[in-house]
Amino acid sequence: MLQAEGLAAFRGERLVFAGLSFAVPPGGALLLTGPNGSGKSTLLRVLAGLGRAEAGRLLWDGADALADLPSHAARVRYLGHQDAVKPGLTVAENLRFWGSRAAVSRALAAVDLLRLADLPARMLSAGQKRRLAIARLAIAEAALWLLDEPTLGLDLASVTRFGDLLAAHRARGGIVVAATHLPLPLDGTADLKLG
Amino acid sequence: MTIFLALLARELRLSLRHGSDTLAAMLFFVIAAALFPLAIGPAPETLGRIAPGIIWVCALLAALLPLDRLFGADLEDGSLDLLLLSGLPASAVAAAKAVAHWLVTGVPLLLAAGPLAVMLRMPDEAISVLLAGLLPGTIVLSLLGTAGAALVLGARRGGVLLPLLVLPLTAPVLIFGVAAADAASGGLSPRPHLLLLAALCAGALPLCPLAAGAGLRSAAE
Numbered sequence: 001m002l003q004a005e006g007l008a009a010f011r012g013e014r015l016v017f018a019g020l021s022f023a024v025p026p027g028g029a030l031l032l033t034g035p036n037g038s039g040k041s042t043l044l045r046v047l048a049g050l051g052r053a054e055a056g057r058l059l060w061d062g063a064d065a066l067a068d069l070p071s072h073a074a075r076v077r078y079l080g081h082q083d084a085v086k087p088g089l090t091v092a093e094n095l096r097f098w099g100s101r102a103a104v105s106r107a108l109a110a111v112d113l114l115r116l117a118d119l120p121a122r123m124l125s126a127g128q129k130r131r132l133a134i135a136r137l138a139i140a141e142a143a144l145w146l147l148d149e150p151t152l153g154l155d156l157a158s159v160t161r162f163g164d165l166l167a168a169h170r171a172r173g174g175i176v177v178a179a180t181h182l183p184l185p186l187d188g189t190a191d192l193k194l195g
Numbered sequence: 196m197t198i199f200l201a202l203l204a205r206e207l208r209l210s211l212r213h214g215s216d217t218l219a220a221m222l223f224f225v226i227a228a229a230l231f232p233l234a235i236g237p238a239p240e241t242l243g244r245i246a247p248g249i250i251w252v253c254a255l256l257a258a259l260l261p262l263d264r265l266f267g268a269d270l271e272d273g274s275l276d277l278l279l280l281s282g283l284p285a286s287a288v289a290a291a292k293a294v295a296h297w298l299v300t301g302v303p304l305l306l307a308a309g310p311l312a313v314m315l316r317m318p319d320e321a322i323s324v325l326l327a328g329l330l331p332g333t334i335v336l337s338l339l340g341t342a343g344a345a346l347v348l349g350a351r352r353g354g355v356l357l358p359l360l361v362l363p364l365t366a367p368v369l370i371f372g373v374a375a376a377d378a379a380s381g382g383l384s385p386r387p388h389l390l391l392l393a394a395l396c397a398g399a400l401p402l403c404p405l406a407a408g409a410g411l412r413s414a415a416e
């Protein structure tokens with residue numbers, strides 16, 4: 001259960017949102033919508049514990065989530081704008097830090113990149129890099145997925161596979177919070193309009 | 196601890212893949228030190244006297260070279276966010292980076308310093324003391340450099356700011372490192388200087404990662 005009470009955050013010198021409250025139950029999904037610059041990415045970074053909330057509280061199962069950042073980080077998977085793919089490493093090596101060899105293969109199979117596992121990541125196309133970043137979500141279980149424009153640059157088949165990953169995550173009781181302008185393969189979402 | 200070692204392994208693998216960047220610091224060290232005999236003449240008594248200073252200053256400058264990219268690449272491609280979310284405290288991420296910097300830059304400098312000292316005609320008895328001083332010295336350089344690199348992260352012109360921030364802080368290391376080698380070639384005991392270097396190292400070990408961790412957190416915000 002993820003709960004926010006009266007969250008407010010600055011980006012630079014500008015207050016992008018204030019007094020934001022919502023709750024997402026286990027298995028739930030929250031879709032952040034709003035025009036560019038309305039604070040969707042800022043909110044996701046606050047939820048991840050990367051950005052600082054100027055006011056308000058973030059609760060996980062009723063306890064303050066941001067009090068202990070490393071243990072909050074352990075239940076968070078964050079997919080940002082950038083893919084964080086190291087061009088010098090192979091596709092599999094890029095994920096190796098996040099999980100065991102078997103888990104890496106499983107995650108790569110889930111995004112259909114397994115046959116490229118030994119290719120240097122600099123050879124990947126933009127969409128394939130995005131799939132590699134998505135594979136990182138699937139590598140080890142974490143309760144809270146924070147997704148910033150997750151389907152940007154993906155082809156239709158990849159979006160469908162991503163939908164399967166999201167459904168499996170929610171079936172395990174995981175929570176999804178996503179910011180997007182494109183329709184996501186998610187059903188039964190709650191919407192939060194920013195800006 | 197497992198995550199720390201995994202991060203260290205990842206950093207070392209990345210350095211290995213970018214071998215030219217890794218070698219650049221050591222080659223700079225060797226070439227810069229080799230220019231001194233050309234500039235001030237090959238007279239052994241002059242060279243031998245200033246050799247510890249040459250080696251220390253060149254090592255210091257060479258250790259600065261890779262600092263710009265230490266966190267810069269991770270900030271640009273978004274990896275820094277993920278490292279901060281890896282379950283390690285930010286200071287442990289910084290500590291892993293410092294260890295990687297020392298293994299990739301400090302150790303090669305240490306290996307190259309011996310042959311360079313011979314080339315610059317340093318007295319034999321002083322060479323071992325010079326290396327004994329460089330061991331804690333390069334560790335302090337890596338730690339201070341990591342802290343400096345994290346603090347200027349995200350600043351415009353950070354690459355220019357970095358040496359201005361780090362070089363003054365390394366002055367004590369330089370002073371005691373050179374003094375130890377000078378003492379040995381003058382027939383005095385280098386022990387107090389080496390102990391002071393070790394004390395600097397013991398102080399920097401816990402403090403620098405903490406400062407660097409705070410810098411990383413604020414860069415991510």
